[in-house]
Amino acid sequence: MTLVKFNQHPAKSFNGLFNDLFGNHPLNRFWNEDANQFFSALPPVNIVESKDAYKLDVVAPGFEKSDFKINLEGDQLTISVEKKENAIQEGDKQVRREFSFKSFKRSFSLDESVDIEKINAKYENGVLALVLPKKEEKQVANKEITIA
Structure with a gap:
């Protein structure tokens, strides 16, 4: 029941x-x-791996290219943004504020396959795109060793 x-x-x-x-x-x-x-x-990040590189797309609208700082310390890639608030003009009264773009900091651990000398970044249409090329793999020569 x-x-x-x-x-x-x-x-x-x-x-x-x-x-x-x-x-x-x-x-x-x-x-x-x-x-x-x-x-x-923390803005959302897409990471795509191809055979030649990793590509990071960070969605960060409302910033200028000059607001970003990208640093590499050891194997840590850090993306940070600091933006000042726009002052409201005297005599104006803000009735509602639904968006604000302040600051953030994201860090990523890189593996040894990334060629740090060739990392490049581009900020366009609110998306920071980083390309982290992979190092060329050394070709290992195949050789048969005879026993003497």
């Missing part, structure tokens, strides 16, 4: 149901009004 229990509560909105289920759970930051700040902390 199956027993089904019904609650006699009025219908709730999605937000009301979400709050009932998760309360003060850390995932709530995805649904609050400051979610923009959470997602802007």
Whole structure:
């Protein structure tokens, strides 16, 4: 026999149901009004590997080419951005601000196959594209060794 229990509560909105289920759970930051700040902390990155190179595409709209700093320390490639807030002119009142582009920092560990001397970057249409060419593999000569 199956027993089904019904609650006699009025219908709730999605937000009301979400709050009932998760309360003060850390995932709530995805649904609050400051979610923009959470997602802007780390921009999404696509990484594609081909036989000749790795290609990284970092989605970072709203920046200038001069805002980016790309550093290589050992095997760590670090991409960082620092952008100053635009000041609101005196007499203007900001009613709502839904987007802001501040700063971020992403680091990637490179393997020994990357030719660090040939890394190049290009920023266009809100996407920072880095090409990390691979070193040419040394051809290992096949040789049969005779036993004397």
